[in-house]
Amino acid sequence: MSNSDENVKVTVQMLKSRTGQFELESILFLKLKNIGISNLGCIGDCVNVERLDLSGNDISNLSPLSSLKILAVLNLSANRISNVDPLRSCENLQNLNLSGNLIGSVDSLLSLSELKNLEMIRLKDTVCNFSNPVCMNTAYHSTMLEIFPKIKCLDGERLSGRGSDLYQLCKEMDDSLKGLVPFYCNIEMCSSGHVGELPDHKKWVEDNYWELKPIQKTQLNEAVEKFYYILKECRELNNKAADVIEKTERTLSSGKE
Structure with a gap:
């Protein structure tokens, strides 16, 4: 390994100490981030590695990969x-950050x-x-x-495959729900006898609609409310799943450390 005033080089000793493996060919998961x-x-000698995290470093030359x-x-x-360009030889690459x-x-x-298996960038x-x-290019x-x-999947946005329509629907619903909270609050105020004025860009009905027919809490409002909380629960489950995956990968890659 390099001296403290020099940049770090991947060595056999580093790889063995971090993974607990005696043979580089035995390494399947490798995390070398922020060091x-x-x-x-010699990272190219880990010929059987399936998942590799090199984030947060000072890498410019990818030839060893x-x-x-x-x-x-x-x-x-x-x-x-x-x-x-060196990544074109990683023929099984599916997910690239x-x-x-x-x-x-x-x-x-x-x-x-040229990478036929690449699904996520x-x-x-x-x-x-x-x-x-x-990414600053308007035609990017x-x-x-x-x-x-x-x-x-491009930049975290699902583009094709099963679930893409649902992803887009949830994304659009999520965006609309951000502006729905004040609207829902106004509905509650109307139900209690206090008519709230909706912002001009959020008005869905004529100004005198509330005077003619006081609004009541409908099945649609209840459905939207339920969807909002389901979406929230899905986010929480996704975060928990990500944490579990992160911990599992860290355990597998650290070996006996």
């Missing part, structure tokens, strides 16, 4: 990557179109505030879909 790696060194034919999930977020790097154009990603992450220069989204017509 200052700039040189991938070209020998990882079995690799399915690769996280390279928050590095200094501008050239992804490149958010928070230096990719300047969609043309830089053309080599990845992430170049920006709004939660972590990660992106790439290419449409061009990505042209290059990767079979992609199922």
